[in-house]
Amino acid sequence: MLKQYAAYPLLAQHKQRLTEQTLCDLFAQQPDRFQRYHRVAADWTLDFSKNRIDDSALAELLRLAEQTGIADKRDALFAGEPVNHTEQRPALHTALRSQDTQPLIVDGEDIRPLIHSTRQQIQRLCEQIHGGQWRGFSGQPIRDVVNIGIGGSFLGPKVVIEGLQPYRHPGIKVHFIANIDPADMQETLNRIDPATTLFIVASKSFGTQETICNARACRAWLQAAGVAEADLAKHFVAVTANVAKAVAFGIDARNVLPMWDWVGGRYSLWSAIGLPIALGVGYQHFCQLLDGARAMDEHFCEAPLTDNLPVLLGMLGIWYQNFWHARSHGLLCYSYYLRSLVDHIQQLDMESNGKSINRLGTVINYRSGAIIWGGEGCNGQHAYHQLLHQGNQFTPVDFILPLLSHHPEHQAQHRILVANALSQSQALMQGKSSGQISDELRAQGLDAAAIEALLPHKMVPGNRPSNTLVTDRLTPHSLGALLALYEHKVFVQAMVWGINPFDQWGVELGKQLSDTLLERLQDPGAPADQDSSSNGLIRLYHRALDV
Numbered sequence: 001m002l003k004q005y006a007a008y009p010l011l012a013q014h015k016q017r018l019t020e021q022t023l024c025d026l027f028a029q030q031p032d033r034f035q036r037y038h039r040v041a042a043d044w045t046l047d048f049s050k051n052r053i054d055d056s057a058l059a060e061l062l063r064l065a066e067q068t069g070i071a072d073k074r075d076a077l078f079a080g081e082p083v084n085h086t087e088q089r090p091a092l093h094t095a096l097r098s099q100d101t102q103p104l105i106v107d108g109e110d111i112r113p114l115i116h117s118t119r120q121q122i123q124r125l126c127e128q129i130h131g132g133q134w135r136g137f138s139g140q141p142i143r144d145v146v147n148i149g150i151g152g153s154f155l156g157p158k159v160v161i162e163g164l165q166p167y168r169h170p171g172i173k174v175h176f177i178a179n180i181d182p183a184d185m186q187e188t189l190n191r192i193d194p195a196t197t198l199f200i201v202a203s204k205s206f207g208t209q210e211t212i213c214n215a216r217a218c219r220a221w222l223q224a225a226g227v228a229e230a231d232l233a234k235h236f237v238a239v240t241a242n243v244a245k246a247v248a249f250g251i252d253a254r255n256v257l258p259m260w261d262w263v264g265g266r267y268s269l270w271s272a273i274g275l276p277i278a279l280g281v282g283y284q285h286f287c288q289l290l291d292g293a294r295a296m297d298e299h300f301c302e303a304p305l306t307d308n309l310p311v312l313l314g315m316l317g318i319w320y321q322n323f324w325h326a327r328s329h330g331l332l333c334y335s336y337y338l339r340s341l342v343d344h345i346q347q348l349d350m351e352s353n354g355k356s357i358n359r360l361g362t363v364i365n366y367r368s369g370a371i372i373w374g375g376e377g378c379n380g381q382h383a384y385h386q387l388l389h390q391g392n393q394f395t396p397v398d399f400i401l402p403l404l405s406h407h408p409e410h411q412a413q414h415r416i417l418v419a420n421a422l423s424q425s426q427a428l429m430q431g432k433s434s435g436q437i438s439d440e441l442r443a444q445g446l447d448a449a450a451i452e453a454l455l456p457h458k459m460v461p462g463n464r465p466s467n468t469l470v471t472d473r474l475t476p477h478s479l480g481a482l483l484a485l486y487e488h489k490v491f492v493q494a495m496v497w498g499i500n501p502f503d504q505w506g507v508e509l510g511k512q513l514s515d516t517l518l519e520r521l522q523d524p525g526a527p528a529d530q531d532s533s534s535n536g537l538i539r540l541y542h543r544a545l546d547v
């Protein structure tokens with residue numbers, strides 16, 4: 001698909017042309033690059049001037065977006081058409097934050113009232129828990145909320161809870177149990193009191209092994225603490241699309257909040273999966289988070305392609321993946337509060353666009369989803385930035401930077417963080433030439449031979465592209481907008497690559513195989529009927545148990 005668009009060969013020519021020019025050349029030719037190549041939307045400014053583009057390459061990239069029919073495809077997404085064609089479902093996460101009151105029909109039913117009543121349920125729960133009316137088995141109010149869930153039922157709420165720590169509700173602490181590794185659960189249980197804990201079992205399917213296993217173990221922990229069967233309901237709520245299974249698990253039907261097939265797991269933090277967010281930072285802040293996402297939705301729908309942040313981010317990603325042969329994309333978050341953002345965006349992007357089959361069922365002959373990696377700045381500077389500066393992989397990155405701290409008494413210290421973010425993108429762009437390095441070494445008193453020996457090791461090639469996204473302050477509104485920005489970036493890229501970003505069949509195989517392997521692990525006398533690597537590892541497990 002991609003290679004058939006008229007813009008494709010022209011972009012390949014632009015790439016050839018721009019290979020000859022460094023980012024510093026481009027900045028010298030266009031001293032107004034920041035002015036030309038920055039855009040503002042929904043609390044965020046995107047500076048994309050430090051990319052290997054000029055006006056004509058950018059125009060061609062946007063023509064490619066246009067040729068893929070991005071505007072129509074976006075409208076189909078928002079209108080609730082079955083864009084997830086392998087599961088014959090719409091993907092209506094945007095409806096969860098919309099204020100539109102026009103009916104939106106899915107399977108013959110208007111989903112607006114469902115969204116509305118679920119929001120009311122979330123609000124009511126917040127009132128009861130924050131107001132101290134909801135009480136545990138011994139009559140004490142709830143102080144700890146433990147979200148048991150994994151994947152989309154974990155990563156989105158976690159990034160928001162961490163991101164909005166300055167807004168946390170004083171009476172509630174939110175914890176997460178995701179991993180089947182019992183250490184995750186036990187370490188959490190060690191920190192909480194059964195009498196004041198509410199568990200949220202968050203699972204769209206209510207069939208995910210890790211979640212159900214952890215939920216059972218937490219129920220047993222409550223029972224062991226003396227909670228009678230009749231009182232368990234005071235300590236459990238569920239969020240799921242499979243109410244029957246939640247009720248069969250033992251959760252009071254009145255305490256089951258709905259999820260729907262038309263919301264993908266990794267797009268679900270805006271639904272009742274966001275309950276821990278509302279409980280952790282307050283319902284009003286949860287609403288502001290949705291407002292921020294809606295502001296980005298409106299921008300995505302209304303702004304021309306040339307001003308459209310998700311389109312620009314998406315197309316720049318295509319530029320590097322498909323024309324400059326990048327394999328990965330880094331997210332460098334200069335905010336402690338955003339330290340887990342990369343985990344969420346990793347699932348969002350890699351589970352959505354990690355596909356090699358197009359919508360027609362054909363293997364694609366171009367690169368699709370990038371490997372997403374990254375972390376928290378400045379910390380990364382003292383770890384993996386070495387590879388960014390001197391390694392031989394072409395790796396575009398996004399810097400994400402709130403300009404102001406939530407701790408004004410430490411503004412001077414925060415300024416150092418800002419300086420580091422800016423200096424890293426500058427260093428990636430400019431590098432350091434042999435002339436500069438020789439001068440420095442000479443000034444330090446090194447002789448010519450020593451300088452010649454050190455020079456290649458100290459040179460920094462530069463010419464490495466980056467985007468910088470800044471906002472004044474990380475608030476519920478700006479965080480919502482940021483998360484929606486990346487959702488739409490992923491969508492734009494999927495449309496250009498012609499793939500379905502809303503299914504995830506690849507994750508099923510491991511789940512299937514693990515059942516058989518679990519049987520072999522449970523039985524020391526099990527036949528060695530797997531491949532020799534698996535048989536060998538099973539043997540080691542049994543041996544370790546014996547020791």
Ligand SMILES: O=P(O)(O)OC[C@H]1O[C@H](O)[C@H](O)[C@@H](O)[C@@H]1O
Nearest residue numbers: 151152153203204205208265507
């Ligand atoms: O919410 P659940 O049904 O428990 O699913 C949890 C997660 O597990 C699945 O295997 C998928 O990879 C994720 O997309 C999903 O979010």
